[in-house]
Amino acid sequence: MELSAKTTIDELLKSYPFLMDFFVNRSPKFKMLQSAVMRKTVGKVAPLSHVAHIGGIELDRLLSEIAAEIRARTGEEAVIVKETGPSAPVADAQLRQEILKDIIRDLHKGVDMAVLKQRFYDLIRDIDASEIAKMEQKLIEEGMPESEIKRLCDVHVEVFKESLGHQEAPSVPPGHPLQTFMKENRVAEGIVNEIRGILETLCDSPDKELFRQHKKNLLALIDRLSAVNLHYLRKENQLFPVLELHDISGPSEVMWAIHDDIRQTLKYARSQVSDLQVPLVYGTLKYLLQSVLDMIYKEEHILFPMAVEILKVEDWAKVKRGEEEIGYAWVEPEKGWVPGEAAAPAEAKGVEAGKLAMNTGSLSLEQVNLLLTHLPVDISFVDENDEVAYYSQTKERIFPRSPGVIGRKVQRCHPPKSFHVVQRILDDFRKGKRDTAEFWIQMKGRFIHIRYFAVRDPLGNYRGTMEVTQDATDIRKLEGEQRLLDRD
Numbered sequence: 001m002e003l004s005a006k007t008t009i010d011e012l013l014k015s016y017p018f019l020m021d022f023f024v025n026r027s028p029k030f031k032m033l034q035s036a037v038m039r040k041t042v043g044k045v046a047p048l049s050h051v052a053h054i055g056g057i058e059l060d061r062l063l064s065e066i067a068a069e070i071r072a073r074t075g076e077e078a079v080i081v082k083e084t085g086p087s088a089p090v091a092d093a094q095l096r097q098e099i100l101k102d103i104i105r106d107l108h109k110g111v112d113m114a115v116l117k118q119r120f121y122d123l124i125r126d127i128d129a130s131e132i133a134k135m136e137q138k139l140i141e142e143g144m145p146e147s148e149i150k151r152l153c154d155v156h157v158e159v160f161k162e163s164l165g166h167q168e169a170p171s172v173p174p175g176h177p178l179q180t181f182m183k184e185n186r187v188a189e190g191i192v193n194e195i196r197g198i199l200e201t202l203c204d205s206p207d208k209e210l211f212r213q214h215k216k217n218l219l220a221l222i223d224r225l226s227a228v229n230l231h232y233l234r235k236e237n238q239l240f241p242v243l244e245l246h247d248i249s250g251p252s253e254v255m256w257a258i259h260d261d262i263r264q265t266l267k268y269a270r271s272q273v274s275d276l277q278v279p280l281v282y283g284t285l286k287y288l289l290q291s292v293l294d295m296i297y298k299e300e301h302i303l304f305p306m307a308v309e310i311l312k313v314e315d316w317a318k319v320k321r322g323e324e325e326i327g328y329a330w331v332e333p334e335k336g337w338v339p340g341e342a343a344a345p346a347e348a349k350g351v352e353a354g355k356l357a358m359n360t361g362s363l364s365l366e367q368v369n370l371l372l373t374h375l376p377v378d379i380s381f382v383d384e385n386d387e388v389a390y391y392s393q394t395k396e397r398i399f400p401r402s403p404g405v406i407g408r409k410v411q412r413c414h415p416p417k418s419f420h421v422v423q424r425i426l427d428d429f430r431k432g433k434r435d436t437a438e439f440w441i442q443m444k445g446r447f448i449h450i451r452y453f454a455v456r457d458p459l460g461n462y463r464g465t466m467e468v469t470q471d472a473t474d475i476r477k478l479e480g481e482q483r484l485l486d487r488d
């Protein structure tokens with residue numbers, strides 16, 4: 001038999017089944033060949049040149065060892081044929097994923113970056129964003145902590161950077177959610193460059209008086225850069241949930257963790273600039289600026305191209321809806337892109353039988369009642385005719401209510417001495433003089449907060465009053481922070 005770089009594992013094992021033991025004993029990474037599924041998929045197309053890379057063995061050495069094993073077991077002489085020129089990149093999707101995961105695993109183990117870059121070039125060379133996303137997702141599913149992937153995320157990108165750099169940024173029409181994201185990125189880059197210009201002037205000088213001269217400008221630029229939080233919030237609340245509907249969650253988890261790092265670093269940077277903490281502040285600012293730029297690169301070379309490839313028009317319509325509620329960083333969406341009929345909101349297409357279409361989402365009557373009775377406040381609603389229409393029947397109401405009040409004029413539900421106060425609130429709400437009124441009282445050693453809110457329809461017409469009563473005694477005692485769940 002002839003052995004060469006192009007000989008596949010499949011044809012080799014069919015001719016010499018005993019070589020399975022040889023491979024498994026040669027490297028732990030070859031144990032995957034014991035899987036029938038892997039042999040039928042990866043084994044069908046994996047040439048020995050790629051197998052050598054996976055096992056971390058020089059190709060010539062592997063070929064010689066295979067030939068020696070065949071000779072020892074059968075007496076046959078296997079002829080080694082030298083191949084010239086680089087082999088074609090792996091085309092099989094499953095094998096590409098295994099190679100990518102193996103590269104990242106080795107990267108996390110500390111294998112030299114140059115070695116891994118060469119392996120990537122030899123085996124794959126070309127790569128698209130969705131492959132990186134799938135690779136990260138699979139690693140998380142197989143047990144690699146999201147925090148570990150996040151820790152070396154920038155190094156991952158460095159391995160693939162040359163290949164990703166040849167890809168063009170997604171082309172989308174004006175007004176499309178991705179176009180707005182990319183417009184924001186251009187502004188973020190401008191702010192980063194302005195801060196870098198000041199840092200270059202300072203040259204890491206420990207002179208506090210020199211730093212003080214630039215303090216005002218730096219604080220203004222940091223505050224301006226902080227608007228990037230709106231950019232990240234739209235990704236987290238608009239784009240990530242839609243990607244998750246297509247079973248893409250790995251990149252979202254990793255990116256969200258990096259967003260939080262950037263948010264925290266922005267706070268550190270502002271505090272250190274305010275307190276003139278030189279030279280400490282220089283390292284913080286440089287880390288912050290590089291983190292923002294790295295995130296832009298990951299968005300435009302991995303996340304956004306993958307989203308364009310996977311999401312349909314109706315998906316982008318979901319991303320678009322609700323953007324304004326979160327807000328935009330520095331820019332407003334351009335006019336132009338309209339999702340179209342296929343992407344009409346779910347409420348316009350009807351909702352599931354037995355559910356109520358809300359402004360956002362839909363709920364059954366049972367769910368509405370459960371939500372209202374589980375709120376940590378007591379609610380009562382008086383309609384536009386001053387009649388009690390509803391009260392939440394919570395377990396421990398602060399002020400007793402009974403079904404007898406339903407339909408009764410609210411003025412008659414209060415003692416005579418309070419009548420004029422209630423009437424004035426209702427009159428002011430009805431005339432539009434005010435929208436809220438609040439009171440607080442001490443009752444049985446508890447601090448009770450009572451608020452009234454005018455309820456108006458989208459046209460501004462008065463539709464009633466909502467009363468919200470809350471026992472705020474324990475809330476007023478809170479101090480500091482509690483970010484972790486109490487073990488009790």
